[in-house]
Amino acid sequence: MKSPKDIGMGILLRISWVIRRNPARFLFSDRNFQRVTGGERDEVEFLRRRWVAAGTGSIWDVGASVGKYTCDIARANPNCKILAFEPNLNSLYFLAHRTARVPNIEIVPCALTADGRDMMGSYDPDFTGAATGPLVPTFSLAEALAKFGKPAFIKMDVEGEEFRIFREQPELLRGVHLLVEWHPYFVKEPVPPLKYWRVHDVFPNHTYLEPLPEK
Numbered sequence: 001m002k003s004p005k006d007i008g009m010g011i012l013l014r015i016s017w018v019i020r021r022n023p024a025r026f027l028f029s030d031r032n033f034q035r036v037t038g039g040e041r042d043e044v045e046f047l048r049r050r051w052v053a054a055g056t057g058s059i060w061d062v063g064a065s066v067g068k069y070t071c072d073i074a075r076a077n078p079n080c081k082i083l084a085f086e087p088n089l090n091s092l093y094f095l096a097h098r099t100a101r102v103p104n105i106e107i108v109p110c111a112l113t114a115d116g117r118d119m120m121g122s123y124d125p126d127f128t129g130a131a132t133g134p135l136v137p138t139f140s141l142a143e144a145l146a147k148f149g150k151p152a153f154i155k156m157d158v159e160g161e162e163f164r165i166f167r168e169q170p171e172l173l174r175g176v177h178l179l180v181e182w183h184p185y186f187v188k189e190p191v192p193p194l195k196y197w198r199v200h201d202v203f204p205n206h207t208y209l210e211p212l213p214e215k
Contacts, residue, residue, distance in 0.1 A: 043203055044069065048076040051153035051177060058083060058149060062112045063157030063181075065127065066094040067105075073155070074102045083148055087111035087136050089123040108139070108148075112156075114164040116140030127159070141165055141172050153177040160186030167192040178209040 002010070047069050051059055057080050061070045064084035074082040085108045086095050092109055099105040111119060121136035122129075139147070154176055156162055160183040165173075174196045182191060182205050197209035 040203065043206070044072055046179065046202065046208075047073050047155060050077055052077060052080055057081075058151045060085065060112075060144075060148075060151045060154040060156075062154055063159070064095055064107075065091050065157075067098040069155060070095070070099055070105060071102055074099075074105050078104060080104060080152070081106055083108050083151070085110060085112050085139070085144075087119070087121055087138070088125075088127050089121055089136075090125040091127065108144075110136070111138040111161070112144055112158060112165075113138040113140055113161055114168050116143055141169055145172060151176060153179075155179045157181040159183055163187045163189060163192060166194065170194065170196055175211050175214065176209075177211060178207075180207050180209060181205055182207065 051057075051073075059073055059077060059080050060083045061067075061073060062085040064070045064086040065088070067084065070082060070084045074080075082102075082105045084095060084099065084105055086092055087110055092107070096107060099107065113119065116138055118135045119138055120131035120133055122131040122133070124132045154173070156165075156178055158165075162180050162182060166180075170192070178197070179202070184205070191207075194207075194209060197211055200208040200210060202208045
C-alpha cells in the first residue's frame with residue numbers, strides 16, 4: 001500500500017507532466033504561430049517555391065528556430081523530405097510542436113558547422129544572446145551530406161558560421177540552390193567568393209545562390 005507521501009508525489013508528478021506536455025498548446029497553434037512569428041511576405045513566397053523539379057528529394061532548413069518557414073517549405077514541397085536543423089534547446093520544443101502534424105518534416109537537433117565541433121548550446125529563447133549551455137554536438141557539412149545526401153535547396157541561417165562554410169568548403173555545396181542569411185555583425189569580414197553560383201541579393205542580408213551549370 002502506498003504511503004500518503006508516495007501518493008502526493010505521484011499526484012505532483014502527473015500534474016508536472018500535464019504542464020510540461022505542452023504549456024502553450026492553445027497559444028501556439030499553427031495559426032497563432034503565423035501571427036507571432038510570421039516571416040516577411042516576400043521571403044515566405046520565395047521559400048514556397050517547388051524546389052525539386054521531379055517533386056522528390058530533400059530540402060534543408062538550417063537554423064529552423066521555431067519553424068516559421070519550415071512548414072511553408074514542407075507544404076509547398078509535399079513529396080520532399082524537409083530536414084530542419086536546430087540546436088537551440090528552447091526552440092526545439094516549439095519546432096517539434098509546430099511540425100508534428102506535417103509528415104515530411106524531420107528534425108535534426110543539431111547545428112550545422114564547417115568542422116563538426118562541439119559548441120555551446122542554449123536553453124534561452126533569445127538566440128541572439130550569449131549561449132547559456134550546455135555543450136551540444138554539431139554535424140559538419142561533410143557529415144551531414146554523407147548521412148542525408150545532397151539536398152536540392154538549403155535555407156541557411158547559422159549565425160555567422162556561413163562565412164566559414166563558404167570560405168573553406170564551397171565545393172561541397174556545388175549544384176545546390178541556397179538562400180543564405182549573412183551575419184556581418186557577428187563576423188567582421190567580407191562575404192567569401194561564391195564562384196559556383198549566380199548571386200542574387202533578394203532581401204536585406206539575404207543572398208540567393210543559383211548554381212551555375214557545371215562544366
